[in-house]
Each structure stands twice: as C-alpha cells, then as structure tokens.
Amino acid sequence: MKRETFDVFVCVDCGLQLANGEVENPDPHWQGFDHDNRWDGYIVVNWDSDKDHDFSWSHCEGCGSTLGGTRMHCVAWEVEYVR
Numbered sequence: 001m002k003r004e005t006f007d008v009f010v011c012v013d014c015g016l017q018l019a020n021g022e023v024e025n026p027d028p029h030w031q032g033f034d035h036d037n038r039w040d041g042y043i044v045v046n047w048d049s050d051k052d053h054d055f056s057w058s059h060c061e062g063c064g065s066t067l068g069g070t071r072m073h074c075v076a077w078e079v080e081y082v083r
C-alpha cells in the first residue's frame with residue numbers, strides 16, 4: 001500500500017518543535033504546533049532544508065501564524081494504525 005505524503009511549510013518555532021520536541025525561546029505569540037487538530041493521522045518531520053523559504057508571508061501550516069519569516073520544509077507522512 002502506498003503511503004500518502006505531502007509537503008508542509010512551517011515557521012521556525014514549529015520546525016524546531018518538530019526537530020527537537022521543544023522550543024527554547026519561541027515567539028511570545030506562538031501557540032505551538034497544532035498537532036492534535038490539524039495533523040491527526042500524520043507524522044510531520046523536518047525534511048529538506050534546501051527547500052526552505054528564506055522569507056515568506058504564507059501562513060505557517062503548523063500553527064497558522066501569518067507572521068513573515070522563514071518557512072521550513074517538512075513532509076507529512078500518513079500513519080497507518082495497527083489495531
């Protein structure tokens with residue numbers, strides 16, 4: 001069975017949370033990576049830093065932030081739960 005994957009671009013704070021599991025000094029308005037609601041059924045991992053956008057006004061696909069800044073390239077992998 002082919003697993004579904006797609007590209008995701010997230011802000012630096014979300015990217016660091018994905019990479020490290022925590023963020024030391026996030027933006028004070030940062031709400032955190034919205035994993036429970038937005039990515040149910042997917043695992044999102046940092047992927048190809050060559051595809052990062054140095055600056056973008058597009059919203060972060062992790063937390064929804066619309067602040068301009070770096071967007072880190074990640075890939076979402078569909079998770080198949082074993083029952």
Ligand SMILES: [Zn+2]
Nearest residue numbers: 011014060063
């Ligand atoms: Zn974010």
